[in-house]
Amino acid sequence: MKKTMLSKTMMGRTAVKVLLATTLLAGVIVGQVGPASATAAKPTAAPIMRDNLSKYGLVKDVELPVTVEAGGLSYTLEKIMIYDINSETAQSLIKKYGYGSYGNYLVWTKITIENKGSKTIQVTANDPNPKWTIRIGDGGILDPGMPRKKVYDSNSKEALWSYTLKPGQKLSTFQEFINMGTQFDYLVISLDVKESTVQKYIVNRKED
Incomplete structure (x- = not known):
């Protein structure tokens, strides 16, 4: 047991x-x-395509995004794409937003603007002067296109025309330009805000 x-x-x-x-x-x-x-x-995320400047022989001195500040305005160029005016992409943007179908190239930019100053910054009927320009060659400045389907939308996030930024306000949006025929030799952003002017070269010279 x-x-x-x-x-x-x-x-x-x-x-x-x-x-x-x-x-x-x-x-x-x-x-x-x-x-x-x-x-x-x-998995590795696919790189973001921020420009197609090399297609036109333009070699960047700096990589995008690029920020320029003047007179309290901060302007950041996030993306810039150049399209032949007759291309499918250009014509699609023209049809969608009501841009004019003229010139040689449509230049599509993605930008972020921010008012870091103490006074309102705007482009409206009260202050129609543009606060930035993009130069591409001697005497050559890209012409801002008017999105007729968004022309009454202030601070549009799709296609910029008029805007008003109060102190501390920020806007991310897209803006179209037209190249009327000037050769792409360089690319420089110029800000002119409240008597303060600053410029920044993206491309200093075209590749030989």
């Missing part, structure tokens, strides 16, 4: 040891899987 009880006790202890060993082994496996999955290679 004692032998039978002893045998059952030993069997019980053995079962406990087996269960404990199994639990520990499972913990080790889980521990191995955790760090491995945590350090697994993550």
Whole structure:
């Protein structure tokens, strides 16, 4: 009788040891899987295409985005794309926003503007003077296009025309320009705000 009880006790202890060993082994496996999955290679995000300037022989001195500040206005050029005026992309933008279909090239820009000053900055009927220009060659300035379908939308986030920025206000939007035929020799952003003028070269000279 004692032998039978002893045998059952030993069997019980053995079962406990087996269960404990199994639990520990499972913990080790889980521990191995955790760090491995945590350090697994993550998919690499595709680079953002911010310009196609090289297509026109323009070599950037600086990479986009580029920020220029003058008179309390911060202007950041996020993206600039040049399209032949007759291309599918250009004609699609012209149709969507009501731009004029003229000139040689449509230049599409994505920008962020911010009023870091203490006074309102605007381009409206009260103050129609443009606050920035983009020059591309000797005497050549890109002409801002009028989006007739958005012309009454102040601070449009789709196609900029008029805007009003109070102190601290920021706007991310898109702006179209037309190249009337000037050769792309360089690319420089000029800000002229409240008697303060600053310029920044994106492309200093065209590739030979």
